Amino acid sequence: MKTVLGFLFAFALVFHSSEISMAQTILKKETISDLNKTPNYAFGVKDEDGLMSALSLFDTFVENGVQFQNFEIVVKGPIVKTMVKGSDLEKQFEKYKGKIRVSICSVAMKRQGITKEELFSGLEVVETYTIRILQLQALGYNSILY
Secondary structure (H helix, E strand, O other): OHHHHHHHHHHHHHHHHHHHHHOOOOOOHHHHHHHOOOOEEEEEEOOHHHHHHHHHHHHHHHHHOOOOOEEEEEEOOHHHHHOEOOOHHHHHHHHHOOOOEEEEEHHHHHHHOOOHHHEOOOEEEEOOHHHHHHHHHHOOOEEEEO
16 A cells, blocks of 8 residues: 555646646746846857757746847857758747847857858858857846856
């Protein structure tokens, strides 16, 4: 009997945990008010986890009514290889076209052997990741580096 109860408890815990992890993040009114004070956000990413985190944050902002003017993701590193025409990432990115600016580091492209013509549409090539992040900070963007 203890084994059965233990199994049921473990099953309920796992099921409940997966429900929590899939839930939308609901922001407090005070948090939304604070975030609305800055209309520009920049995220520096170097891998798929960072990119997905930035996209998830965009979704959270939209779902919670956070008002912003600019949301930019600046990309460097090996993930550049996956941002090409016909990739799975291109399909995922369709929902964000025209809503988010994604800048790609030209140095990372060169290191990964990727040309501008190979990138899927909606991406903008910039001189370097570091210079673009500094430029955005100079323009008053709140920025986070993943």
